Structures are given as structure tokens and as C-alpha cells.
Amino acid sequence: MKIIKYEPRYEEGWLRCRVLAYLHTSMYEDVKTEKPQFPGRPTIELIALEDDMVVGILDMVLDTEEIQTSFLAKGLGAFLSVIAVHPDYQGRGIGQKLYEAALEELEKTPIEFIELYTRGDEPANNFYKKLGFELRLETYDVFGVEHSLGKEVVIKGMKNQRLLVETEDGQECKYTLVDGVYEVYDLAALDEIDYDRYYPSRGYYKKL
Ligand SMILES: CC(C)(COP(=O)(O)OP(=O)(O)OC[C@H]1O[C@@H](n2cnc3c(N)ncnc32)[C@H](O)[C@@H]1OP(=O)(O)O)[C@@H](O)C(=O)NCCC(=O)NCCS
Known part of the structure; x- marks a missing residue:
């Protein structure tokens, strides 16, 4: 497994990974048919590859001095808009490695905190708690x-x-x-x- 920056040639794999990861969650209705773009915003967009197949995805959108959309705290935040691992590859540490790779990227930025929103699914809530996130809302x-x-x-x-x-x-x-x-x-x-x-x-x- 390797983690790389997202490249457009992986869009179909990205979409399939996301839809399968969400299939048995409470977010199953949230299907994307094109990879979201974040024009004008700095981002961290990573994918995990296994034999060139996308098995994990992560998108973060970063606040700047000019555009701040984070809500849960004051200052410069990073919004984790998606993190998902293909169901056949879950529970092997890929989610955590994607997150850690994003943290390395964040170290090069002035970002002060990360925020994200999820529903009640136990794997996702446990995942964020394990990574040290605090429930704020x-x-x-x-x-x-x-x-x-x-x-x-x-x-x-x-x-x-x-x-x-x-x-x-x-x-x-x-x-x-x-x-x-x-x-x-x-x-x-x-x-x-x-x-x-x-x-x-x-x-x-x-x-x-
Ligand atoms: C949440 C998700 C990204 C975790 O990815 P993963 O690669 O399976 O997770 P990891 O193997 O890195 O696990 C890290 C920690 O998360 C927690 N966790 C992961 N899967 C879990 C599960 N099924 N049940 C309970 N806790 C779980 C554990 O604390 C685990 O640490 P441990 O292995 O030491 O116990 C993955 O389950 C997923 O894609 N879920 C569906 C999509 C989703 O809900 N994304 C979040 C949207 S906001």
C-alpha cells in the first residue's frame, strides 16, 4: 500500500472507493458521480493505492487569512471533507495512515486545528476518537x-x-x-x- 497525492487519472477509482465505503453507513445516500473540486482553496487530496487500485481517499480543505469556513473554533482550520477506505481494506490501518500523511502536509501550513462532521456510525466515531478528536457539536x-x-x-x-x-x-x-x-x-x-x-x-x- 502506498499513499500519493490524488491525480485526475484516479477519479473513477476514487468514486468507486467512496461509494463502496459509504454503502453500509448512514451516509449511503450521499453518492458523488464526480470528484469534488475546491476551486480557489488550498487542499490536501490523498489516495491510498494497492496494486494501483484506489483503496482509500482523503480530502481536506484549508482555511486561509482571506477565506475561513471552519466553524468549531476560531483561527485557521482544515475541514476534513472526506476520509474513506474501501470495505475490503478496512481495519488494516489505511485510514490512520492517510490521516497521518495529511498531518505531515499540515505541518507545512499555518493551520491550527482540524474539524469534520460525521453521523452516528460506530467505526467512524471510534476512528476519530482514537485519533484524538473532541466531540464539539x-x-x-x-x-x-x-x-x-x-x-x-x-x-x-x-x-x-x-x-x-x-x-x-x-x-x-x-x-x-x-x-x-x-x-x-x-x-x-x-x-x-x-x-x-x-x-x-x-x-x-x-x-x-
Ligand atoms: C472510518 C474509516 C475511514 C476507518 O478506516 P480504516 O482504515 O478501516 O481504519 P484503521 O484500520 O486505520 O483503524 C484505526 C482505528 O479506527 C477505529 N476503527 C476502525 N474501524 C473500526 C470499526 N469497524 N469499529 C470500531 N472502531 C473502528 C479503531 O479505533 C482503529 O484502531 P485499532 O485498530 O487500534 O482498534 C473506515 O471505516 C471507513 O471508510 N468507513 C466508511 C466511511 C466513513 O464512515 N468515513 C467517515 C466519513 S465522515
Whole structure:
């Protein structure tokens, strides 16, 4: 197994690795048909190869002084947008080696912390805990249809691992709609949504 920087000729292998890795997770619906690009942003994009087959993938998007999208802490963060290992190759340390290779790259940058979001799957949550990540945030991804129309919301901050969210007129808000998925801040909001399924959505943080 070797880890190299992603090259476009590995795109199909990258996509297959990702879809298979996600197949038996709560993120199975999140299928990509093209490798995501991050125009204008510095990135770390690595793949693990076994006999030239992509068996692991990692993408990180780095904050700069000009563009800072990290949310879980102040300063320059790196957003781990994906880490996944082909199911036939899981449990052999490939995920950890990809992460360590990314850390080596981060040492050459001013990045101060890493943040990432995942759902409730035990392998992923254990993986991040083992790597020393701290759980900072928990919301819920709910798949359903809301009873009433959504409103513009403002994120006021965090308390007890919850997001404090208000509508524009200052009313506390229990959920909002993000990319077709309800992001629920208080499970009481489930009473207001016809949902099929929901998962915890956890924000993890690690200081470098
Ligand atoms: C999470 C994932 C990337 C881990 O990759 P991996 O190469 O299998 O993990 P590693 O072999 O490097 O394991 C490192 C540590 O992670 C934890 N871990 C990995 N697989 C685990 C499992 N199935 N159950 C519990 N803990 C697990 C363990 O703590 C392990 O350390 P240990 O071997 O000393 O016990 C992999 O399971 C995966 O691709 N999952 C599906 C995609 C996914 O959920 N990605 C995260 C999206 S946010």
C-alpha cells in the first residue's frame, strides 16, 4: 500500500472507493458521480493505492487569512471533507495512515486545528476518537418533509454541544433545511416534520 497525492487519472477509482465505503453507513445516500473540486482553496487530496487500485481517499480543505469556513473554533482550520477506505481494506490501518500523511502536509501550513462532521456510525466515531478528536457539536440530519415553510435563520453560537439558532425576528429555531436535509438542533422539532429517518450529526475538533 502506498499513499500519493490524488491525480485526475484516479477519479473513477476514487468514486468507486467512496461509494463502496459509504454503502453500509448512514451516509449511503450521499453518492458523488464526480470528484469534488475546491476551486480557489488550498487542499490536501490523498489516495491510498494497492496494486494501483484506489483503496482509500482523503480530502481536506484549508482555511486561509482571506477565506475561513471552519466553524468549531476560531483561527485557521482544515475541514476534513472526506476520509474513506474501501470495505475490503478496512481495519488494516489505511485510514490512520492517510490521516497521518495529511498531518505531515499540515505541518507545512499555518493551520491550527482540524474539524469534520460525521453521523452516528460506530467505526467512524471510534476512528476519530482514537485519533484524538473532541466531540464539539451534535445536531441531527433528518430526512423528511416539514409541516410548514422554513425561515431564514441566524446561528448565534454554541451551548452544551448544541447550536443556538434564531429566526431573523429573534425567535429560537429548532431546525433548518440544508441541501435538502433538515438540520435539527432540538429533537422536539421532530414533531413538526414528517420524517423517514434521522441520524445524529456530530462535529469533531482537534487542535494541532
Ligand atoms: C472510518 C474509516 C475511514 C476507518 O478506516 P480504516 O482504515 O478501516 O481504519 P484503521 O484500520 O486505520 O483503524 C484505526 C482505528 O479506527 C477505529 N476503527 C476502525 N474501524 C473500526 C470499526 N469497524 N469499529 C470500531 N472502531 C473502528 C479503531 O479505533 C482503529 O484502531 P485499532 O485498530 O487500534 O482498534 C473506515 O471505516 C471507513 O471508510 N468507513 C466508511 C466511511 C466513513 O464512515 N468515513 C467517515 C466519513 S465522515
